[in-house]
Amino acid sequence: MNNAVKNRIKDNAFKYFGIACTSFGLLMLAIFIGNILIEGLARIDWDFITNFPSRNPDKAGILPALVGTLWIMGLTAIIAIPLGVSAGIYLEEYGRKNRLAKILEINISNLAGVPSIIYGLLGLEIFGRIMGMGGSLLAGASTLSLLILPVIIVSTREALKAVPKSIKEASFAMGASKWQTIWHQLLPASFGGVITGIILALSRAIGETAPLIVIGALAYVPFVPASPTDEFSVLPIQIFNWISRPQKGFAINAASAIIILLLVTFVLNGIAMYLRNRWQRKVRW
Amino acid sequence: MDKLEAKNVNVFYGLNKVINDVSISIKPNSVTAFIGPSGCGKSTFLRLFNRMNDYIDIFKMEGKVEIDGKNIYDKAIRVEELRKKVGMVFQKPNPFPKTIYENIVYGLRIQGIKDKNILDETVEKSLKQAALWEEVKDKLKNSALALSGGQQQRLCIARTLAVEPTVILMDEPASALDPISSAKVEELIYELKNNYTIVIVTHNMQQAARVSDTTAFFYMGELIEHDSTKIIFTNPKNERTQNYVTGRFG
Numbered sequence: 001m002n003n004a005v006k007n008r009i010k011d012n013a014f015k016y017f018g019i020a021c022t023s024f025g026l027l028m029l030a031i032f033i034g035n036i037l038i039e040g041l042a043r044i045d046w047d048f049i050t051n052f053p054s055r056n057p058d059k060a061g062i063l064p065a066l067v068g069t070l071w072i073m074g075l076t077a078i079i080a081i082p083l084g085v086s087a088g089i090y091l092e093e094y095g096r097k098n099r100l101a102k103i104l105e106i107n108i109s110n111l112a113g114v115p116s117i118i119y120g121l122l123g124l125e126i127f128g129r130i131m132g133m134g135g136s137l138l139a140g141a142s143t144l145s146l147l148i149l150p151v152i153i154v155s156t157r158e159a160l161k162a163v164p165k166s167i168k169e170a171s172f173a174m175g176a177s178k179w180q181t182i183w184h185q186l187l188p189a190s191f192g193g194v195i196t197g198i199i200l201a202l203s204r205a206i207g208e209t210a211p212l213i214v215i216g217a218l219a220y221v222p223f224v225p226a227s228p229t230d231e232f233s234v235l236p237i238q239i240f241n242w243i244s245r246p247q248k249g250f251a252i253n254a255a256s257a258i259i260i261l262l263l264v265t266f267v268l269n270g271i272a273m274y275l276r277n278r279w280q281r282k283v284r285w
Numbered sequence: 286m287d288k289l290e291a292k293n294v295n296v297f298y299g300l301n302k303v304i305n306d307v308s309i310s311i312k313p314n315s316v317t318a319f320i321g322p323s324g325c326g327k328s329t330f331l332r333l334f335n336r337m338n339d340y341i342d343i344f345k346m347e348g349k350v351e352i353d354g355k356n357i358y359d360k361a362i363r364v365e366e367l368r369k370k371v372g373m374v375f376q377k378p379n380p381f382p383k384t385i386y387e388n389i390v391y392g393l394r395i396q397g398i399k400d401k402n403i404l405d406e407t408v409e410k411s412l413k414q415a416a417l418w419e420e421v422k423d424k425l426k427n428s429a430l431a432l433s434g435g436q437q438q439r440l441c442i443a444r445t446l447a448v449e450p451t452v453i454l455m456d457e458p459a460s461a462l463d464p465i466s467s468a469k470v471e472e473l474i475y476e477l478k479n480n481y482t483i484v485i486v487t488h489n490m491q492q493a494a495r496v497s498d499t500t501a502f503f504y505m506g507e508l509i510e511h512d513s514t515k516i517i518f519t520n521p522k523n524e525r526t527q528n529y530v531t532g533r534f535g
C-alpha cells in the first residue's frame with residue numbers, strides 16, 4: 001500500500017468519525033426536543049401564558065415568570081450593552097498595548113469562564129446587600145450584566161479588530177479624530193459582529209438560573225413585576241420549581257415552559273443571525 | 286518659499302535607524318518622485334509629512350519637518366488640521382464601505398459641514414477633478430466597493446481633493462492597478478500639479494520620468510540625490526543613482 005492510499009484511508013476515516021460525532025450531538029438534541037414537544041406542546045394555550053402559578057397544575061401558568069424573564073432581558077441589555085461596548089472600544093482603540101493591558105485582557109477572558117454561581121454570590125453581596133437592592137429585578141439584571149460583560153467586551157474587540165487597518169488609516173489621513181474614526185468608520189463596519197456578540201450574550205443570560213436563585217429570585221410570584229425594584233421570578237426558575245414537584249401535571253407544565261423558553265432563545269438567535277447576514281452583505285472588503 | 290522642507294531628519298523604529306540625516310526642500314505646485322529600492326525608507330519618509338507614523342508605537346523622530354515654514358511636529362500643531370492641508374493616497378485603494386457620495390463628503394462631514402448644497406457641489410467638483418464624474422454620476426448612491434480597482438483609486442483621490450488640501454502625498458498610487466487605470470492616474474497627477482504640491486513614491490521608473498519635475502533617490506535610509514527628473518535620469522551625479530535608474534541594481 002503506498003502513501004497516497006494510506007492518506008486517503010486516514011482522510012476518509014476521519015471524515016466518517018467526524019460525521020458520527022456530529023450526528024450524535026444532533027440526534028441527542030433531536031430526541032430532547034422531540035421529547036419536550038410531545039410532552040409539553042399540548043399544554044400550551046393562551047391560558048398557560050396568561051395564568052399565574054397555582055397549586056393545581058392544570059390552572060398554573062407562566063405569566064409572572066415570562067414577564068420576569070422579559071424584564072430581566074431588557075434591564076440586562078440596558079446595563080450591559082453600553083458598558084460592554086464602551087469597555088471593548090476603550091480596550092481595543094485607546095488602551096495602551098503594554099503589560100498591564102495584556103494582564104487585563106487575559107483576566108477578562110478568564111472572567112467569561114467563571115461559574116455563574118460565583119457571580120450570584122458577588123451580586124448578592126454587592127447589589128443585594130451593600131447597595132440594598134434585595135431580590136429585585138434590578139439586582140438580578142445587574143448580576144447577569146456582570147456575568148455577560150466579558151462576552152460583550154471580547155466580541156466587541158474582535159469585531160473592531162476585524163476592520164481592515166487601511167480603513168482606519170484612510171479616515172485618519174482625511175483629518176478625522178480618533179473618536180470620529182470610531183464613530184463613523186469602525187462601529188458601522190463592525191456592527192454585525194458587535195450585535196451578534198450582544199445577542200449571544202443575552203441568550204446566555206436568559207437561561208441562567210443559579211445566580212438569580214442566589215440573589216433571591218422567587219419561585220412563587222403571585223403578581224406581575226411592574227417596576228425594576230419589584231421581586232420576580234424567571235422562566236428557568238419556574239421550570240426548575242415545577243420539575244421538582246412530584247405530580248405528573250407539573251412535569252408537563254415544565255416541558256411546556258421549556259418550549260416557551262426555547263422559543264424566546266431561538267427568536268433572539270434568529271435576530272442575531274439576520275442582523276449579521278444583513279450587515280455582512282452590506283460591508284464587504 | 287519652499288512648500289515642504291525637511292531638515293536633518295532621523296527616524297528610528299525602536300533601535301533601528303531607518304532614515305539617516307535627510308534634508309530636502311520641495312517647491313510648491315510641483316511633482317516630486319521618491320524612488321529607491323524596497324525598504325530604503327520612502328514610505329516612512331513620505332508619511333512624516335502628514336504624521337501618519339505617529340500611530341506606530343516604536344516610531345521616533347529627530348530633526349525638523351516644515352510645511353509653509355511651520356514645524357509640523359510642534360506641540361501646538363493639531364494633526365487633524367494638518368491632515369486637512371496634507372492629503373494622502375495609499376497604495377491599495379481604500380474606499381470606505383459606504384456610498385460613493387459619502388466617501389467624497391467624509392472629510393467635510395467630520396469638519397461639521399452639513400449644508401447639502403455645499404456637499405453636492407463638492408462631490409461633483411472633486412469627481413470631475415479626479416476624472417471620475419462621467420463614470421459614476423448616475424450611481425452616487427451605490428457602494429464605492431462596487432467600483433473597479435482603478436475607479437476606487439480615483440475615488441480615493443477625489444475624496445482627498447474634496448477637503449482642498451495644498452499637498453498630496455501618494456504612496457505607489459498606481460502599483461495595484463492595471464496599465465490603463467494606471468495611465469489615467471498618471472494623467473490626473475499631471476493635471477493636478479498646477480494647483481497642488483504632489484509627492485509620489487513609485488517603483489516604476491518610466492512613471493517617475495513621466496510625471497515628476499524633480500526626483501529624489503533614496504538608498505538605505507539616506508537621500509543620495511535630489512535633482513530635476515531630467516538630470517536624475519540622464520546625467521546623475523552619483524554612481525548609485527546611475528546604477529539604480531538604469532536598472533543595474535534594485
Ligand SMILES: Nc1ncnc2c1ncn2[C@@H]1O[C@H](COP(=O)(O)OP(=O)(O)OP(=O)(O)O)[C@@H](O)[C@H]1O
Nearest residue numbers: 298303321322323324325326327328329330341343
Ligand atoms: N511599522 C514598522 N515597524 C518597524 N519597522 C518598520 C515599520 N515600517 C517600516 N519599517 C522598516 O523601516 C524600513 C523602511 O521601510 P519603508 O516602508 O519606509 O520602506 P519603503 O522604501 O517604502 O519600501 P517599499 O518600497 O517596499 O514600500 C524598512 O527596513 C522596514 O522594515
Ligand SMILES: [Mg+2]
Nearest residue numbers: 327328329456
Ligand atoms: Mg513603501
